[in-house]
Amino acid sequence: MKKIAILGITGSIGLSAVEVIREHKNDFKIVLASANNGYQKLLSLAEEFNILNLNVTNASLKNKITDFPKNTNITFGDDKLQELLSTIECDIVLNAISGSAGLLSSMTAISCGIDLALANKESLVMAGHLIMEKINNSNSKLIPVDSEHSAILQAIGKSNLDEVRKIILTASGGPFRTLPVNEFEKITVEQSLNHPTWKMGPKITIDSATMMNKGLEVIEAKWLFKKDISDIETVIHPQSIVHSFVEFIDGSIVAQMSFPTMKIPILYALSYPVHINSNIFKTNITDLPSLTFSEVDQERYPLFFLAKEVGKMGGLMPAIMNAANEAAIDLFLEKKIRFDQIFKIVQYIIQKEKNIQNPEIKDIISANREIYKRTLQDYLNIF
Numbered sequence: 001m002k003k004i005a006i007l008g009i010t011g012s013i014g015l016s017a018v019e020v021i022r023e024h025k026n027d028f029k030i031v032l033a034s035a036n037n038g039y040q041k042l043l044s045l046a047e048e049f050n051i052l053n054l055n056v057t058n059a060s061l062k063n064k065i066t067d068f069p070k071n072t073n074i075t076f077g078d079d080k081l082q083e084l085l086s087t088i089e090c091d092i093v094l095n096a097i098s099g100s101a102g103l104l105s106s107m108t109a110i111s112c113g114i115d116l117a118l119a120n121k122e123s124l125v126m127a128g129h130l131i132m133e134k135i136n137n138s139n140s141k142l143i144p145v146d147s148e149h150s151a152i153l154q155a156i157g158k159s160n161l162d163e164v165r166k167i168i169l170t171a172s173g174g175p176f177r178t179l180p181v182n183e184f185e186k187i188t189v190e191q192s193l194n195h196p197t198w199k200m201g202p203k204i205t206i207d208s209a210t211m212m213n214k215g216l217e218v219i220e221a222k223w224l225f226k227k228d229i230s231d232i233e234t235v236i237h238p239q240s241i242v243h244s245f246v247e248f249i250d251g252s253i254v255a256q257m258s259f260p261t262m263k264i265p266i267l268y269a270l271s272y273p274v275h276i277n278s279n280i281f282k283t284n285i286t287d288l289p290s291l292t293f294s295e296v297d298q299e300r301y302p303l304f305f306l307a308k309e310v311g312k313m314g315g316l317m318p319a320i321m322n323a324a325n326e327a328a329i330d331l332f333l334e335k336k337i338r339f340d341q342i343f344k345i346v347q348y349i350i351q352k353e354k355n356i357q358n359p360e361i362k363d364i365i366s367a368n369r370e371i372y373k374r375t376l377q378d379y380l381n382i383f
């Protein structure tokens with residue numbers, strides 16, 4: 001039985017993982033779980049699964065929580081989460097923390113030689129060079145949970161990476177794929193949070209609407225599969241059935257398909273390198289819709305193209321972009337800026353900030369904190 005730590009267990013990926021594990025109680029045991037704010041849900045899951053180690057990352061909640069389950073070790077704050085991860089006996093960490101807050105836990109898991117099932121793509125966007133270097137010097141395996149990257153991993157199978165000519169990511173195009181571009185100014189928060197094919201948390205749902213999410217995924221794929229950004233293409237595929245394609249050097253193309261549910265890539269990441277028997281989802285091929293593929297429109301999704309450019313720049317710039325994007329999303333969710341201004345903010349910050357090649361982790365963490373804070377303070381000067 002694999003011992004699993006689930007970080008961000010009360011988020012969308014975390015709760016899907018819980019459903020997977022409920023169906024596979026003989027295969028997986030949760031030994032550690034963390035949540036940022038959703039401590040009530042965390043405590044009820046701890047009771048259901050008898051999880052003995054808990055962390056509430058938002059340390060300010062410490063005084064609010066009084067009724068801990070008996071025999072449970074509960075700690076507060078991100079530093080204590082890193083301590084727990086360093087001491088716990090565990091086979092795999094599922095990092096399902098949202099956004100830049102997930103970076104340190106990815107680094108800790110690899111440093112401790114624990115396999116990392118990575119749903120937190122920001123870890124690779126911000127510090128891909130450091131994470132891949134650590135992976136190369138460690139016993140850990142890095143297994144993507146993102147459906148596209150899980151698809152690529154499965155499509156490559158036992159082939160070598162140098163047999164791969166091209167990776168083709170698919171993108172649903174989000175809720176505004178057909179909305180006239182001159183109406184983007186009027187897009188509301190509620191419309192943006194309503195994704196047509198995937199049910200996800202707020203940050204990634206907004207990222208899917210702007211297609212920043214796909215830009216982050218291109219950078220993620222660059223690190224995971226050792227490809228240049230120019231060898232990673234993206235196509236719009238509104239049905240979200242083909243999760244990505246791999247084109248080999250002989251011209252053969254392999255795709256991975258399933259109904260759009262995160263339970264399948266989560267289960268594969270946990271059971272990797274094998275597929276295990278599961279009844280959690282069965283796809284009936286004849287029920288699938290017709291599949292269409294088209295090019296990404298630059299005018300509609302400027303953040304996607306910007307993110308690809310930033311991916312080529314490398315260094316500290318992807319972390320800078322990520323922090324500006326997180327701040328812009330928070331401003332949009334608070335209804336302080338318009339949807340189309342998310343791009344303007346990120347573009348402005350990228351043009352203004354200086355890049356550093358080969359940044360250290362402390363550079364990345366301080367840039368992330370500073371850029372986020374400064375964007376929230378100064379955004380009115382940008383327009």
Ligand code: MG
Binds near residue numbers: 146147148217
């Ligand atoms: Mg994805």
